[in-house]
Structure formats: C-alpha cells, structure tokens
Amino acid sequence: MDAEQRSGVGDSSPHAATYRLSRTLAGHAADVRAVAAMSRELLITGSRDGCVRLWRGNELNSYGIRVHAPHYVQALAVLSNEMIVSGSSDKTVAWIDVNTEQMTHLGKGHGDVVSALAVAPTSTLVASGSWDRTVRLWRDGESLMSLTGHDAAVWALLFLSDTEVLSASADCSIRLWDVRKGECAQVLYGHDEAVRALCRLELSAHSRGSFASAGNDGSVILWSMHGEQIRRYPNVHGSFIYALAAFQDMLISASEDRTVRILDLQQQDVVQTIPHPNTVWSVTMIPNADGDFLTGCADSCARVWTRIPERSAPAEHVAEYEMALAAQKTSMHHQHQIDPSQVPDAETALAQPGFRDGQTRLVRKSGTLDGIEVYMWSMSAGRWMKIGDVTDPPGSPERPLKTGFDYVFDVDVDVDGSAHRYRQLGYRRGENPYVAAERFLEEEHLPRTYLEQIVQFLITHVPASDMRADAGALTDPLTGADRYVPPAASSLPQGHSAGNLPDWILFPGTDSYERILEHLPENDRCRSLFQTLKPLTAEKVRMLSALLERTPPAQAVAVIDLARLVVLENDAIQILFGNGQPTVLDSVLRHASSAEASFGIHVSSCRFICNSFVHWQRAPVREALLRCADLILDTFTIIVHSDTPEKLWRAFAAVLYNYAVLESRCDAGRQSVRSCADRVLQSACLLGFARPAGVQEASELTDALWMLIHDASRAQLAISAGLLEWEEVPSKIAERIRMFV
Numbered sequence: 011m012d013a014e015q016r017s018g019v020g021d022s023s024p025h026a027a028t029y030r031l032s033r034t035l036a037g038h039a040a041d042v043r044a045v046a047a048m049s050r051e052l053l054i055t056g057s058r059d060g061c062v063r064l065w066r067g068n069e070l071n072s073y074g075i076r077v078h079a080p081h082y083v084q085a086l087a088v089l090s091n092e093m094i095v096s097g098s099s100d101k102t103v104a105w106i107d108v109n110t111e112q113m114t115h116l117g118k119g120h121g122d123v124v125s126a127l128a129v130a131p132t133s134t135l136v137a138s139g140s141w142d143r144t145v146r147l148w149r150d151g152e153s154l155m156s157l158t159g160h161d162a163a164v165w166a167l168l169f170l171s172d173t174e175v176l177s178a179s180a181d182c183s184i185r186l187w188d189v190r191k192g193e194c195a196q197v198l199y200g201h202d203e204a205v206r207a208l209c210r211l212e213l214s215a216h217s218r219g220s221f222a223s224a225g226n227d228g229s230v231i232l233w234s235m236h237g238e239q240i241r242r243y244p245n246v247h248g249s250f251i252y253a254l255a256a257f258q259d260m261l262i263s264a265s266e267d268r269t270v271r272i273l274d275l276q277q278q279d280v281v282q283t284i285p286h287p288n289t290v291w292s293v294t295m296i297p298n299a300d301g302d303f304l305t306g307c308a309d310s311c312a313r314v315w316t317r318i319p320e321r322s323a324p325a326e327h328v329a330e331y332e333m334a335l336a337a338q339k340t341s342m343h344h345q346h347q348i349d350p351s352q353v354p355d356a357e358t359a360l361a362q363p364g365f366r367d368g369q370t371r372l373v374r375k376s377g378t379l380d381g382i383e384v385y386m387w388s389m390s391a392g393r394w395m396k397i398g399d400v401t402d403p404p405g406s407p408e409r410p411l412k413t414g415f416d417y418v419f420d421v422d423v424d425v426d427g428s429a430h431r432y433r434q435l436g437y438r439r440g441e442n443p444y445v446a447a448e449r450f451l452e453e454e455h456l457p458r459t460y461l462e463q464i465v466q467f468l469i470t471h472v473p474a475s476d477m478r479a480d481a482g483a484l485t486d487p488l489t490g491a492d493r494y495v496p497p498a499a500s501s502l503p504q505g506h507s508a509g510n511l512p513d514w515i516l517f518p519g520t521d522s523y524e525r526i527l528e529h530l531p532e533n534d535r536c537r538s539l540f541q542t543l544k545p546l547t548a549e550k551v552r553m554l555s556a557l558l559e560r561t562p563p564a565q566a567v568a569v570i571d572l573a574r575l576v577v578l579e580n581d582a583i584q585i586l587f588g589n590g591q592p593t594v595l596d597s598v599l600r601h602a603s604s605a606e607a608s609f610g611i612h613v614s615s616c617r618f619i620c621n622s623f624v625h626w627q628r629a630p631v632r633e634a635l636l637r638c639a640d641l642i643l644d645t646f647t648i649i650v651h652s653d654t655p656e657k658l659w660r661a662f663a664a665v666l667y668n669y670a671v672l673e674s675r676c677d678a679g680r681q682s683v684r685s686c687a688d689r690v691l692q693s694a695c696l697l698g699f700a701r702p703a704g705v706q707e708a709s710e711l712t713d714a715l716w717m718l719i720h721d722a723s724r725a726q727l728a729i730s731a732g733l734l735e736w737e738e739v740p741s742k743i744a745e746r747i748r749m750f751v
Contacts, residue, residue: 028282029272031323031331032302032316035065037074041289042306046086046094047296052108053304054094055312056083062096064108065312077104077113087127087136095136097124103138105151115151120144121651122699128167128175135189137175139164141699141732142651145177147189157187159194161692162732163699168208168221170235176221178205180732181692184223186237198237203227204730209254211261211275222261224251226729230261230273246271246280253293257301264290268463270305270315284315285386285395287334289463309334336396353382360385360394417472421450421464435464443468445745514624514671515664515710517617518578522571529568531561543575551576551585558597566601567610573598574618580625587630595622595634603645609658612649616661623668626675639669639686643693651700659702663711666694670717688727691718695731712740719743725750 040058047053053065060079081100089095089105093114096104103117103124117138126139136148145157145164162180169175170186174195177185184205186196203226211220211232220240224230228247232240249266256262261273266289272282288308296302302316313331316322323331356373364371364387371394375381385394417437437446447464523543530536536557539550554576557569573594576582586594595618601607602615619642625631646662673687694714701708715733719725725747733739734747 029284029303029315029317031313031328032321033314033323034327034331035063035312035314036310037063038310038312040082040310041291041308042310042312043082043084043291044086044096045292045294045304045306045312046088047294047299047304048088048091048094048108050296050299050302053296053312053314054086054088054108055306056086056096057310058082059310062086062094062106064111075106075111075113077106077116078102084123084125085127085138087129089129089134089136095127095129097127097138099123101140103127103136103146103148103151117146117148117151117153119146119153119156121653122163125163125165126167126177128169130169130172130175133172135169135172137167137169137177137189139167139177141735143179143696145175145187155189155192157192157194159185159197162204162696162730163735165204165206165225166208166223168210170210170221176208178208178223178225180204180730180735182225182730184208184233196237198233200231200233200239200242201225201227201229203726204732204735206250206252207254207263209256209261211256212258222254222256224254224263226250228265230254230263232275241278243273243278246273252289252291255293255295255303257295257303260301262293262295262303264293264305266290283386283388285335286313287311332395356383363387363392364394419467421467435467437468437472442745442748443472445748449741451741514620514668516578516621516624517574517664518621520575523575526568526571530572531557531565531569540572546576546579546581548581548585551582555585555594555597558594558601563601563604563606563611564608567608567614570598570601570611570614570618574614574621577618577621578624583625583628583631587625587628587634593630593634595619595638599638599641599645603641609655612646613658613661616646616658616665620661620664620668623672626672632672632676635669635672636682636686639689643689647693647696650697652702654700654702656702656705659697659700659705660708660710663694663697663708663714666690666697667710667714670694670714674717687718688724691715691724691727692731694718695728695733698733698736712743715740715743716746719746719750722750 035053035055038055038057038059038061042055042057044056045054051067054062055065056062060082061074061076062083063074078096078098078100081098083096083098085097087095092107092109094106094108096106098104101118101120101122101124104113105115106112107114120138120140120142122141124138124140128137129135134149138146138148140146141163143158143160143162143164145167147154147157157177160177160179160181160183164177164179166178167175173188173190175187175189177187179185182199182201182203182205184198185194186198187193188195201223205223205225207224209222211222220232220234222230222232224246228245228249228251230243230246230251234240246263247265247267247269251263251265253264254261259275261275263271263273265271268286268288268290270284270286270290270293271280272284273279274281286305286307286309290305290307292306294304296304296314300318302314302318302321304312304314306312353372353374356376359371359373370384370386373383373385375383383396385396388395419435419437421433421435435446435450437443443465446468450464520543527537527540530540536553539553554569554573558566558573561569577586577594598615598618601611622631622635626635642665646665650659650662669687669690673683676683694711697711715728719728728747729751734744
C-alpha cells in the first residue's frame with residue numbers, strides 16, 4: 011500500500027482533504043499532557059516526566075527544560091515569539107525564554123495543581139486555572155488578582171478579549187470574568203458533567219467570535235459571544251473530551267477514547283476519526299500551517315497531522331504509526347471461552363464497509379481458526395484499519411488462573427517502559443465493567459489513567475448478553491446491600507438503614523480541662539464557676555454565652571473549647587439554642603470566620619460543631635445546623651488546603667461526616683436537608699483535593715462520601731465536583747459512583 015492510500019487522502023483541495031500523519035515527536039518518558047505551537051518550526055510539549063521540550067524543525071532540545079521536575083507539566087501557552095508559560099502539579103506557573111531555554115519568572119500562589127493557562131490576545135496578561143477552584147491573573151510572574159466563584163477545579167481557560175476571560179470547571183459551569191473589575195459577569199450552564207475544554211471558533215456559518223466547550227459528558231456545545239447556545243453536539247466521543255482546537259469550520263477534539271475527531275460544523279457531523287495508540291490529552295492548531303495540528307498522547311509521543319499531501323509522513327513512518335496502533339494487544343485467556351468460530355472471518359467481515367467513522371469490529375484472521383484482530387473503520391480513508399490483536403498470551407500452560415470469575419483476561423500492560431507483564435483481569439457476568447476495572451487497578455497497583463481503557467476492553471470482548479446487568483445487580487459490591495453498611499470489623503459508625511443508623515463523630519475529651527481554665531479570660535467569677543464542669547448550672551451556661559459574645563477572637567480558643575464540652579449536656583441546650591437567633595453556633599462561627607482566627611479556633615470550632623449534632627432531634631439545634639451550613643462550609647472549605655495540619659483537616663472531615671449522618675436520620679424528602687447535603691457533598695469532594703501529604707487513611711471522609719452518594723443525581727454531582735480527579739480515589743467510592751451512573 012502506498013503512502014497516499016495509507017494516509018487516507020481524498021480530494022486534494024484544502025476543504026475536502028482529510029488529515030494524515032505528518033510527524034511523530036518521540037522523546038518524552040511519560041504521557042504528553044500539554045502541547046503548544048509557535049510555528050511549524052517550533053513546537054512545544056509538556057509531559058508527566060516533568061520536562062518541557064522544544065522541537066525546532068526535526069530536532070528536539072537534548073535534555074528538556076526541567077523547571078517543574080519531578081512534578082508533571084499540566085498546561086502550556088505561548089506568550090510571545092520568545093516566551094512560553096507552563097503550569098504544573100507543583101502549583102506554580104513558569105515563564106520560559108525559548109531562546110535561552112531558561113526560566114525567567116516563577117509564579118506562586120495557587121494552592122493546588124495548575125491545570126489551565128491562557129494568554130490575552132494583545133497583552134502580556136496570563137490567566138491560570140487550578141484545582142484550588144480559582145483563576146489567577148499574572149504579569150511577568152507577579153500575581154495581580156485571584157478570581158473566585160467556581161465550586162470545583164478549573165480545567166480550561168479562554169480569553170475572548172484583553173478584558174474578558176472564560177473559565178470552565180468541574181462544577182459543570184463556564185464563567186465569564188471581567189478582568190478589569192475582577193468580577194464574574196456571567197455564568198453559563200449546558201454540560202451535564204465537568205467542562206474540560208474551551209476554544210475560539212472561526213465560523214463562516216455563525217457569528218464570528220463564538221466559542222466551543224466540551225467535557226466529561228462527551229458532548230460539544232457552540233456558544234455565541236452573548237452566552238447563548240448556538241448548537242449542541244451530543245456524544246461526539248464516547249468518553250471524556252480533554253481538549254479542543256478549531257480551524258475554519260472544523261472543530262478538533264481529543265479524548266480519553268484514544269481518538270481525535272474532526273467535527274465539520276458546516277456538515278454538522280464527524281467527518282474523520284484519527285485513532286491513537288493511547289489516551290489523547292491535548293491538541294492545538296499550528297499557526298500559519300494551513301490547518302496542521304499537534305496532539306499529545308499518553309504513549310509519550312506527540313504527533314503532527316496535516317491535510318497537505320506534500321507534508322505527509324514517509325511511508326515507513328506511517329507504517330510505524332499503524333504498527334503502534336496494531337500493537338495495542340488485547341491479549342486474553344478465557345475461563346469461559348468465546349467461541350472463535352462465532353467471530354466472522356476477516357476476508358468476509360472486512361469486505362463490508364463500516365456504517366460510521368470509528369466503528370470497531372472483531373474479526374478472525376484469514377487462514378486461522380482462533381487468531382482474532384480488532385479493526386476500526388476510517389470513513390475518510392474508506393477502509394478498515396487494524397488497531398489491535400486478541401491473542402493468547404505467551405507463557406507456561408500451567409500458569410494458574412484467577413478463580414471466582416466467569417471471564418479471566420490476561421492483559422498486556424506496559425506501565426514504565428520495562429518488559430511487558432501480563433496481568434489477570436477477572437470479570438463476572440452482569441457486573442458493572444467499571445467495578446471490575448476499579449478492582450483490577452487496585453489489585454495491580456496501576457494508575458487510574460488506565461480505567462477507561464480497561465472498561466472499553468471489557469465492553470469490546472465480553473459478549474453483550476453477559477455484559478447486561480439486570481435490575482437487581484446494581485448493589486453495593488462489598489456488602490450486597492443497596493445502602494451503606496461498613497465492614498463489620500470497622501470501628502467507624504455502623505449502618506445506614508432503619509434501626510441501625512451511623513453514630514456521630516464526637517469530641518468529648520476532658521483531658522485538657524485544666525489548660526482550658528488557665529486560658530479563659532481573666533475573670534475571677536468565670537474561673538470560679540468552672541472549677542468543675544459538673545454540675546452544669548444555668549448560671550454557668552449563661553456565663554459561657556456571654557463570654558462567647560464579648561471575647562475578642564484572638565482570645566477565644568479556650569472559650570470555644572469549653573463550649574465544645576458544655577454543648578454535649580442536655581441541660582445546656584435550652585439556653586444555648588432556645589432563645590432565637592443568634593444562637594451559640596452563630597457566636598462560634600463569628601470567631602471562626604474572623605480574619606484574626608487562629609489554627610486553634612478553627613479546630614475547636616469544628617469540634618464544637620460536631621458535638622452539637624448529638625442533639626439533632628431537638629428542632630432548634632437541627633434548624634441552626636441547617637441554617638448555618640453554608641457559612642460553615644464556605645468558611646472551612648477556604649481555610650483547609652493541602653498544607654493544612656492534619657488535626658484541622660480531620661476536624662473538618664468529621665463535620666462533613668456528621669452532616670452526612672444528619673441526612674440519613676432526617677426526612678430525606680425535606681428540601682432544606684437535601685440542599686444542605688448537596689453542598690456538603692461538594693465540600694467533601696474538594697476536601698479530597700486538599701488532603702495533606704501525611705494523611706494515609708481518611709475513613710471519616712470516605713464514609714461521608716459513601717452516605718451522601720446514594721442516587722444518580724448525587725453520583726453526577728460528585729463527578730462534577732471533581733471527585734474522580736483525586737490522585738487516589740478510594741475504590742469503594744468509585745464503585746459507588748459507577749453503580750448509579
């Protein structure tokens with residue numbers, strides 16, 4: 011087959027021609043997460059290996075620019091003809107001179123991964139987005155302002171002008187910011203899940219200057235400059251869309267499903283699907299290159315794609331690319347065999363054209379009885395392209411198989427470039443494939459970036475009749491129940507069903523009582539009254555209420571800690587909560603939200619809130635907890651971050667846990683309870699991003715999430731809030747979500 015046939019070239023006119031491989035840029039040691047381009051002669055890539063690499067013509071810089079190593083590079087943007095900016099998991103933004111290959115400025119200020127970058131059209135203004143939910147504006151390494159409003163990670167940015175920037179977030183929204191005022195001018199909703207990509211459009215059929223968005227729901231939405239939806243394209247991809255780029259009336263999307271798709275906005279359809287050897291993380295247009303674009307892939311390579319025949323790769327390079335696709339071995343061994351005789355012969359099956367671009371088909375190799383291959387239909391090339399093999403793995407026939415499964419696949423996984431290792435993937439009939447994939451990744455200690463690949467493998471290779479779960483199959487895989495029941499040996503709260511409700515997390519300890527007395531305000535009457543906590547008299551409780559009201563925040567730690575103990579007593583509730591607003595809870599929150607509040611005040615306040623839940627059946631307490639929930643969540647979600655001491659992180663996690671228990675005990679049909687729990691779930695997802703490095707086990711947060719995620723809308727809310735973007739998602743929480751999605 012000659013190069014033109016391999017490339018799938020049709021009409022040579024710029025509009026009609028299809029894309030084919032132009033160059034492969036191989037040099038990184040891990041996923042290429044970000045790409046940028048100054049010209050055809052200067053391309054930039056950023057990788058999980060911590061390097062930014064410059065590609066000048068066919069040459070690359072020898073060692074890479076390691077300003078972020080060992081942290082990975084998440085985002086890139088071109089600032090000028092001499093300068094680029096990079097964002098990283100080290101929470102910084104770096105300004106890099108491409109001539110000297112040296113960093114000139116380093117911007118610090120974000121509290122988490124810098125996940126997006128954008129540059130203003132005609133100025134040196136840089137915007138960065140982060141998992142810390144903020145957008146920051148920079149100039150020459152100096153942070154100018156922070157824009158807050160998103161409830162989850164910021165995944166994409168786009169300047170519409172020097173004074174307007176768009177941000178897309180895992181909270182399912184797109185925000186338009188006026189950078190002169192530092193204010194949000196408009197909030198756009200349209201996606202059902204996290205919004206991951208934005209790009210400017212150049213449309214002949216629509217108003218110039220409109221933009222597109224895409225995200226985890228696999229859809230693409232076109233917007234006018236006024237925030238009106240022009241058109242929605244559902245299911246452009248079958249999985250997450252990570253990046254968008256546009257040229258003339260074409261929109262190019264990169265996805266978890268290992269493909270790049272070309273959406274023709276005039277024809278309103280996908281006109282080409284370009285398979286890749288692995289997840290496609292990023293895509294960008296190359297300036298002044300007649301529509302050439304650059305993709306970054308999880309196979310450690312970046313690739314240039316062109317519609318210009320003269321720029322297409324030599325036949326041997328195209329052959330190497332197709333071999334990389336074909337080398338995606340879906341190697342397996344069955345305990346319950348799929349009969350190869352039921353798989354159509356390649357000569358017969360591949361003689362029939364596909365009915366849609368990207369369609370896959372299993373075929374039996376011609377002349378064999380059991381060799382199975384995977385092909386994908388390329389509409390642009392008008393042919394089936396081999397993208398993988400299904401083969402029996404090498405090795406000893408005595409190699410033991412996993413037991414307890416209807417199917418056992420030997421999956422060929424190359425994680426670190428070392429020798430391939432076959433790992434056994436077990437699957438049970440009717441099982442949610444995401445549950446099987448999560449279990450496999452946890453057992454084999456593999457990164458979650460393989461999740462969608464494993465799921466797609468199962469969907470492709472398990473017969474549809476065995477993949478379909480019946481109505482009763484969607485139950486807790488750990489307990490067989492459809493509500494939360496922790497393992498019996500757990501020391502955590504019990505149950506989540508009638509008659510066996512979870513217990514509260516309380517802080518009743520009195521070991522520090524003498525220290526509390528020592529640090530109470532110098533008031534002889536006060537110290538005399540509280541020489542002993544019990545008996546608890548009305549005078550003591552009124553004295554405590556007065557102290558909370560008049561003590562300055564800087565001296566309030568001991569008073570709040572004393573309130574933590576007093577609020578546990580039934581006799582105190584009438585005075586603390588029974589005289590209308592403000593209650594003692596309002597007084598504590600006034601201190602906690604003060605700019606003068608110390609670490610001790612924050613911890614003591616969380617513990618006081620936790621202890622208040624023990625009186626949830628008393629209406630004034632319950633109503634105060636629901637009424638103050640927004641202030642509690644807003645205050646501590648801002649305060650608690652990844653550098654927060656573990657004691658405070660756990661104290662706030664305990665508050666979230668108790669709110670989850672409250673929902674399980676209250677009438678779940680009450681709108682106030684439901685709305686409160688929705689906010690709690692969002693805060694719990696964000697708290698996972700802020701988990702300090704030293705926290706090895708976080709059962710209170712995990713159990714809170716499990717209780718809160720009890721239906722499809724909550725599962726979607728958790729995904730939108732970014733829960734699946736955590737570095738380590740507890741397997742049972744991922745399973746919980748997958749049961750409802």
